[in-house]
Amino acid sequence: MEYMLIHLETTKEVAxxxxxxxxxxxxxxxxxxxxxxxxxxxxxxxxxxxxxxTATTLRIEGGKRHVQDGPHPDAKEHLAGYFIIDVPDLDIAxxxxxxxxxxSRGSVEVRPVLPPPPQS
Amino acid sequence: xxxxxxxxxxxxxxxxxxxxxxxxxxxVRFRDVAAAEDALGDAFAEALARWPETGVPASPEAWLxxxxxxxxxxxxxxxxxxxxxxxxxxxxxxxxxLSEQPSEKGDLRLRLLLVCAHPAIxxxxxxxxxxxxxxxxxxARIARAFxxxxxxMSQRLVRAKQxxxxxxxxxxxxxxxxxxxxxAAVYEAIYAAFAVDHDASEVEPGVESLAEEAVYLARVxxxxxxxxxxxxxxxxxxxxxxxxxxxxxxxxGTFVPLAEQDLARWDxxxxxxxxxxxxxxxxxxxxxxxQLEAAIQSAHCQRLFSGHTPWKAIEFLYATLNATWxxxxxxxxxxxxxxxxxxxxxxxxxxxxxDAARVAEYxxxxxxxxxxxxxSGDLAGARDAMTKAITLTRSPRxxxxxxxxxxxxxxxAARR
Numbered sequence: 001m002e003y004m005l006i007h008l009e010t011t012k013e014v015a016x017x018x019x020x021x022x023x024x025x026x027x028x029x030x031x032x033x034x035x036x037x038x039x040x041x042x043x044x045x046x047x048x049x050x051x052x053x054t055a056t057t058l059r060i061e062g063g064k065r066h067v068q069d070g071p072h073p074d075a076k077e078h079l080a081g082y083f084i085i086d087v088p089d090l091d092i093a094x095x096x097x098x099x100x101x102x103x104s105r106g107s108v109e110v111r112p113v114l115p116p117p118p119q120s
Numbered sequence: 121x122x123x124x125x126x127x128x129x130x131x132x133x134x135x136x137x138x139x140x141x142x143x144x145x146x147x148v149r150f151r152d153v154a155a156a157e158d159a160l161g162d163a164f165a166e167a168l169a170r171w172p173e174t175g176v177p178a179s180p181e182a183w184l185x186x187x188x189x190x191x192x193x194x195x196x197x198x199x200x201x202x203x204x205x206x207x208x209x210x211x212x213x214x215x216x217x218l219s220e221q222p223s224e225k226g227d228l229r230l231r232l233l234l235v236c237a238h239p240a241i242x243x244x245x246x247x248x249x250x251x252x253x254x255x256x257x258x259x260a261r262i263a264r265a266f267x268x269x270x271x272x273m274s275q276r277l278v279r280a281k282q283x284x285x286x287x288x289x290x291x292x293x294x295x296x297x298x299x300x301x302x303x304a305a306v307y308e309a310i311y312a313a314f315a316v317d318h319d320a321s322e323v324e325p326g327v328e329s330l331a332e333e334a335v336y337l338a339r340v341x342x343x344x345x346x347x348x349x350x351x352x353x354x355x356x357x358x359x360x361x362x363x364x365x366x367x368x369x370x371x372x373g374t375f376v377p378l379a380e381q382d383l384a385r386w387d388x389x390x391x392x393x394x395x396x397x398x399x400x401x402x403x404x405x406x407x408x409x410x411q412l413e414a415a416i417q418s419a420h421c422q423r424l425f426s427g428h429t430p431w432k433a434i435e436f437l438y439a440t441l442n443a444t445w446x447x448x449x450x451x452x453x454x455x456x457x458x459x460x461x462x463x464x465x466x467x468x469x470x471x472x473x474x475d476a477a478r479v480a481e482y483x484x485x486x487x488x489x490x491x492x493x494x495x496s497g498d499l500a501g502a503r504d505a506m507t508k509a510i511t512l513t514r515s516p517r518x519x520x521x522x523x524x525x526x527x528x529x530x531x532x533a534a535r536r
Contacts, residue, residue, distance in 0.1 A: 003288075090287050
């Protein structure tokens with residue numbers, strides 16, 4: 001089954017990327033995780049994203065465009081990236097999620113990918 | 121006893137047992153609980169309706185499978201299911217397997233229980249899921265015990281089964297390292313079936329009991345996991361508690377505290393059976409919270425045989441329980457026992473150590489505080505605590521009892 005591992009980070013964790021004292025540990029942990037994940041052969045695709053301040057949020061209400069600089073203002077955790085992995089079941093997907101560096105400094109949401117509709 | 125009624129309950133029990141086994145077997149094959157229930161539901165309903173009159177067939181499972189297969193072939197109601205050849209194929213294969221091996225070997229109900237109590241399933245729906253998937257109880261019946269509408273319960277169950285199917289929750293045996301944690305969730309959910317009933321029926325006396333079902337599920341678990349001392353402990357605990365249950369209510373409906381219960385209303389057979397199971401559990405020499413709780417209940421039940429309650433032993437058991445598996449409820453119960461053996465100062469000290477935020481709304485805590493204060497001569501403290509307990513108690517019969525106790529605290533006799 002295919003699952004998306006959705007990596008979410010707290011604002012504090014996001015800040016570590018640019019903190020010279022924290023950055024090596026931050027990136028080192030991700031590098032190790034990503035390497036292990038790819039080595040397992042389960043990854044279908046995946047990406048890390050630029051930090052939340054680079055986001056632009058668009059909403060159309062009553063035909064009117066609202067463009068906003070940054071992510072949704074109520075967001076307590078920020079999307080850091082995702083992987084699509086192909087594993088036999090949820091328990092194994094959760095095992096991978098548990099290894100993500102952000103799991104203790106944010107969270108990982110695990111969602112099954114909706115299979116494509118059957119071709120008729 | 122009404123003979124027809126007895127035949128009906130036997131037929132229902134056998135039907136539920138067979139249905140639960142088949143739902144488990146098909147769920148594991150489909151990795152889909154709802155599909156398994158759907159394939160067998162009508163056959164099960166027919167069994168519940170017919171077996172009380174016709175008697176239980178020689179092979180209940182084969183009967184259910186054959187009827188389910190014929191219903192699917194006719195495709196009267198299950199248009200979507202009937203068009204799915206894997207369902208028919210699975211029913212046919214299950215029939216073949218059934219003729220090849222004794223049904224205990226194909227009993228996958230433990231796996232189904234583990235799926236129902238999977239950590240990815242919301243805790244509040246685990247117990248309803250088990251009651252439905254393993255015992256075949258309908259949503260309306262479960263809803264009545266949980267004090268929610270049948271529609272709300274039905275929706276929760278449907279969602280949970282969708283989650284099981286769509287999230288890919290595994291139906292395999294958990295790996296050995298994870299098994300204790302997964303089993304603990306199963307114990308908790310079965311225990312909750314027993315407890316929810318107590319809570320609900322306290323508030324609304326008309327609420328139907330789920331206690332029988334909880335004891336039954338616990339017994340099934342002892343058969344599925346006979347070498348699991350905590351499963352045995354859970355069954356012993358529920359059976360012992362259930363054995364005294366009716367004695368907790370007087371004939372006029374008022375609450376009867378343990379100390380004043382009519383021992384003739386305790387179920388002696390159930391107590392002896394539970395004690396034997398608890399001994400079997402103890403032989404494994406792997407203690408756990410349910411075994412200790414059961415041992416405490418067993419000690420309370422000793423009064424039936426010896427005429428007195430071994431309070432010191434009970435105190436020791438609570439101390440052991442709280443040293444390793446502390447909960448607010450067991451700390452409060454421990455304090456109550458300390459009061460009973462004239463160690464009210466220790467009881468008050470223990471109660472003072474309990475996290476205040478967690479007992480602010482927990483009536484038993486304030487009842488025990490009241491008893492401990494009274495014994496140590498603090499009548500004002502005792503009255504305050506009892507007043508608090510009364511405001512926190514929803515059950516009318518329990519409140520009446522506490523109000524009588526509170527009134528007693530205002531009489532000269534209380535000063536002794």
